[in-house]
Amino acid sequence: MNSWNFLSILITLMIFLPIFLIIYNFNIESDNWAHIRENLLGKYIFSTLYIVLGVSVLSTIIGVGSAWYVTCHEFRGRKTLEWILILPMTIPTYIAAYAYYDILELLNPIFNWFRINIGIKETMMVESFLIYLIVIILFSFVLYPYVYLSVRASLLISGNRLIESAITLGLPSNKIFKKLILPSTKPAIIAGLSLVIMETLNDYAAVEYFGISTLTIGIFRSWFGMYDMASALKLSSYLILFVFSILITEKIIRGKERYNNINGSQNTFSKIPVKNKKIFLVFILCFTPFIFGFLIPFVRLLTWLLYSSFNFEDMNIVQISFNTIFISLIASLSIVCIAFTINFVKNYFNNRIVRKISELAILGYSIPGAIIAIGILKLNSHINTSFNILIIGSVFGLVFAYGVRFLAVAWQPIQSSMKKQCASINHASRVLSASSTTSLFKINLPILRKPLLIAALIVFIDVAKELPLTLILRPFNFDTLATYTYDLINQAQFFQSSLPSLLIIVISFPAIYFINRNTRDEL
Amino acid sequence: MMKKHLKNLVILHILSTFLLGELNIYTHRHYESDKILFKSFTNQTGIKINVIKGSADQLIQRLKSEGKNSPADVLISVDAGRLVRAKTLGLLQPVFSDALDQNVPKLMRDSENYWFGLSVRARVIVYAKDRIEEKELSTYEDLADPKWKGRLVIRSSNNIYNQSLLASIIEHNGKRKATKWARSVKRNMARKPRGNDRDQARAVANGVADLAVINTYYLGLLANSLKKEDREVASKLKVFFPNQDNRGAHINVSGAGLTASSKNKKEAIMFLEYLTKLENQKIFAESNFEYPLEYQNADSEIFLEWGSFKADKLDLSILGKNNLEAVKVFDIVGWE
Numbered sequence: 001m002n003s004w005n006f007l008s009i010l011i012t013l014m015i016f017l018p019i020f021l022i023i024y025n026f027n028i029e030s031d032n033w034a035h036i037r038e039n040l041l042g043k044y045i046f047s048t049l050y051i052v053l054g055v056s057v058l059s060t061i062i063g064v065g066s067a068w069y070v071t072c073h074e075f076r077g078r079k080t081l082e083w084i085l086i087l088p089m090t091i092p093t094y095i096a097a098y099a100y101y102d103i104l105e106l107l108n109p110i111f112n113w114f115r116i117n118i119g120i121k122e123t124m125m126v127e128s129f130l131i132y133l134i135v136i137i138l139f140s141f142v143l144y145p146y147v148y149l150s151v152r153a154s155l156l157i158s159g160n161r162l163i164e165s166a167i168t169l170g171l172p173s174n175k176i177f178k179k180l181i182l183p184s185t186k187p188a189i190i191a192g193l194s195l196v197i198m199e200t201l202n203d204y205a206a207v208e209y210f211g212i213s214t215l216t217i218g219i220f221r222s223w224f225g226m227y228d229m230a231s232a233l234k235l236s237s238y239l240i241l242f243v244f245s246i247l248i249t250e251k252i253i254r255g256k257e258r259y260n261n262i263n264g265s266q267n268t269f270s271k272i273p274v275k276n277k278k279i280f281l282v283f284i285l286c287f288t289p290f291i292f293g294f295l296i297p298f299v300r301l302l303t304w305l306l307y308s309s310f311n312f313e314d315m316n317i318v319q320i321s322f323n324t325i326f327i328s329l330i331a332s333l334s335i336v337c338i339a340f341t342i343n344f345v346k347n348y349f350n351n352r353i354v355r356k357i358s359e360l361a362i363l364g365y366s367i368p369g370a371i372i373a374i375g376i377l378k379l380n381s382h383i384n385t386s387f388n389i390l391i392i393g394s395v396f397g398l399v400f401a402y403g404v405r406f407l408a409v410a411w412q413p414i415q416s417s418m419k420k421q422c423a424s425i426n427h428a429s430r431v432l433s434a435s436s437t438t439s440l441f442k443i444n445l446p447i448l449r450k451p452l453l454i455a456a457l458i459v460f461i462d463v464a465k466e467l468p469l470t471l472i473l474r475p476f477n478f479d480t481l482a483t484y485t486y487d488l489i490n491q492a493q494f495f496q497s498s499l500p501s502l503l504i505i506v507i508s509f510p511a512i513y514f515i516n517r518n519t520r521d522e523l
Numbered sequence: 524m525m526k527k528h529l530k531n532l533v534i535l536h537i538l539s540t541f542l543l544g545e546l547n548i549y550t551h552r553h554y555e556s557d558k559i560l561f562k563s564f565t566n567q568t569g570i571k572i573n574v575i576k577g578s579a580d581q582l583i584q585r586l587k588s589e590g591k592n593s594p595a596d597v598l599i600s601v602d603a604g605r606l607v608r609a610k611t612l613g614l615l616q617p618v619f620s621d622a623l624d625q626n627v628p629k630l631m632r633d634s635e636n637y638w639f640g641l642s643v644r645a646r647v648i649v650y651a652k653d654r655i656e657e658k659e660l661s662t663y664e665d666l667a668d669p670k671w672k673g674r675l676v677i678r679s680s681n682n683i684y685n686q687s688l689l690a691s692i693i694e695h696n697g698k699r700k701a702t703k704w705a706r707s708v709k710r711n712m713a714r715k716p717r718g719n720d721r722d723q724a725r726a727v728a729n730g731v732a733d734l735a736v737i738n739t740y741y742l743g744l745l746a747n748s749l750k751k752e753d754r755e756v757a758s759k760l761k762v763f764f765p766n767q768d769n770r771g772a773h774i775n776v777s778g779a780g781l782t783a784s785s786k787n788k789k790e791a792i793m794f795l796e797y798l799t800k801l802e803n804q805k806i807f808a809e810s811n812f813e814y815p816l817e818y819q820n821a822d823s824e825i826f827l828e829w830g831s832f833k834a835d836k837l838d839l840s841i842l843g844k845n846n847l848e849a850v851k852v853f854d855i856v857g858w859e
Contacts, residue, residue, distance in 0.1 A: 213859055374584075389592070475575075
């Protein structure tokens with residue numbers, strides 16, 4: 001085993017350690033478990049399932065539908081739609097939730113009428129149903145871009161040929177979609193969807209506000225309400241099991257149906273023209289997700305900004321913005337470096353142990369941030385008792401935590417492009433015994449410049465939005481835009497909170513712009 | 524020249540940090556008033572204050588994980604229950620200070636001086652002026668009466684304020700009666716619990732329900748909000764202090780303790796004394812519409828409007844002791 005392999009295994013294990021500590025503690029006995037199983041578990045599981053199912057269905061419809069029209073059709077405004085459809089991704093679920101927080105209040109007169117004329121019980125049922133519906137719609141409209149991006153990328157690769165042949169055969173548009181596009185983009189849909197589901201499960205603030213008891217809420221209730229870490233970990237195990245089963249399904253489906261990697265040239269990408277009568281309809285269809293997922297929350301925040309009274313002299317908002325950009329940059333750079341290095345080692349030396357073990361490092365993304373925090377705190381206390389040092393409370397600790405959670409985000413694009421573009425070169429350079437360092441820096445790095453940049457940008461956005469890990473692990477006097485927003489919302493300072501919320505969204509704009517440009521140019 | 528100047532500055536900075544010390548605070552309080560007071564403490568003493576804000580639960584976890592290496596000197600929470608928990612976990616140490624003994628009434632602090640109250644909160648009933656007459660209201664127990672069916676709103680039981688209220692009811696009436704109470708109150712709710720105390724007040728103002736159980740300062744915040752709608756909400760509501768003919772209204776404290784790991788003990792004690800000083804109480808508690816420790820003498824306009832009240836004399840440590848029991852009762856009756 002050479003030092004490259006050794007280093008990769010070491011880093012992987014370090015990143016896996018907090019996750020291991022969570023899984024390892026599943027079997028601790030707990031006094032309250034019987035109580036939880038009897039009174040709560042069913043409720044937690046069902047409400048989680050409702051939300052996840054609803055969000056999955058809706059975000060798939062929105063994501064696939066918009067990707068299909070925007071990528072494979074030609075109509076006016078298509079180019080603009082193509083990139084504004086990604087924008088909802090910049091809005092964290094908790095900000096979307098509070099931008100829509102009073103939507104239920106608008107319905108109060110109807111509920112009041114219902115309560116008096118029909119009955120309290122019935123009203124409660126309708127109301128709960130509506131709450132679920134609102135949360136599902138809310139999540140779907142800000143999370144569908146994960147499906148959209150993944151399906152669009154897949155269509156850009158294979159859609160061209162499919163459509164060309166279908167048009168030659170004279171198939172109508174809806175048939176092309178059903179018979180060709182849907183089956184061929186299935187792996188991409190599932191890949192995007194698994195991200196949507198993980199983001200849904202990660203949410204705590206929004207479901208708490210709407211009073212829905214999901215598993216994530218249950219974990220907190222056991223951990224803090226009952227002060228029962230063991231039960232919290234047991235509940236986490238249910239959640240992780242759930243997520244792992246999704247991931248495994250995804251792997252199986254992806255494994256079976258590999259993309260047909262035929263490089264169509266972009267110039268000849270033939271698009272289905274949209275008939276004049278339908279243009280308006282298609283445009284509205286593709287514009288709606290943008291309106292609900294981005295425009296409404298964004299404009300609401302802007303109007304609140306007008307009402308807010310920021311004292312610009314004593315303002316630390318500049319400092320806080322700087323903190324956010326600083327920590328997001330450091331985190332995305334280090335995470336991309338690690339993902340790049342380990343993937344290179346895997347690809348270049350093709351060591352079996354590294355290949356197997358490296359899978360462990362990317363589990364973190366499937367676990368809600370709040371649970372990762374438990375793992376990090378546990379790790380911290382072990383290191384503290386053995387070596388007398390703290391890993392939390394420093395920028396390093398925070399970046400490490402982000403690494404545990406977000407490595408997978410950088411991992412996927414880097415892994416797939418390295419497989420596609422560097423595998424044979426790496427093999428050749430190894431046979432020709434070029435040094436591994438030369439290969440890494442002189443060959444892989446320049447070739448993968450674009451996917452690396454995209455990976456870094458996605459991680460950047462994710463870190464800038466991150467809340468639970470930052471809240472619990474940050475250093476003294478350290479606020480990010482996300483924690484500051486959360487703090488102000490906690491005090492119901494909605495007007496004041498609009499500025500940091502908008503800044504979170506705005507600092508992600510350049511990243512979104514680059515992501516869009518580069519995914520389009522890639523072909 | 525410039526370089527030398529810079530060097531001097533750096534030395535001065537290092538010296539000042541060593542001589543005056545700093546103070547590291549973990550706090551659950553996120554109010555403007557705290558910021559103002561922290562700043563004036565620094566101005567008066569030269570002691571720099573570093574803050575990490577978070578929920579008391581998470582901060583306690585963090586303290587525990589950091590053990591004796593924790594940089595924190597003071598833990599501030601928004602309820603007594605969490606301080607009791609921190610004490611039980613061995614995260615706090617007792618403080619003996621005449622000033623604190625004098626500033627903080629016995630009821631508002633730990634019997635062994637592990638923690639001290641900083642402000643007082645009363646959990647009361649607010650009701651719609653136009654739909655309910657004061658004489659219809661009496662006690663927390665009365666909220667279980669079928670006459671309130673579909674007429675009351677209260678927030679989720681995930682919240683510590685409700686857990687503490689039920690913990691006190693368990694202590695006063697026993698677990699069996701408390702369970703029955705929680706079950707009946709749940710039955711009387713006009714809607715499933717959601718939102719915070721402010722949202723409950725809003726619901727009453729908007730006619731969703733006739734009364735709500737909330738902490739008083741939320742009403743103060745609404746009445747003084749920048750938003751016109753908030754002020755309108757407050758104008759439609761009135762405060763009622765329950766159980767005035769027997770044990771008194773349920774109160775809790777926001778409080779602080781010196782951490783077991785503290786490396787700046789002297790400064791930390793100075794800080795606690797500072798916050799509990801009578802004149803600072805006005806800023807610390809009252810500008811957030813919480814009651815000062817001497818709540819009986821609070822004379823801000825809004826307190827006068829709400830009227831004076833009799834508070835439950837229950838040992839606040841009991842709230843921490845009964846917390847788990849309370850959470851379980853909520854689970855059993857299905858109060859989400």
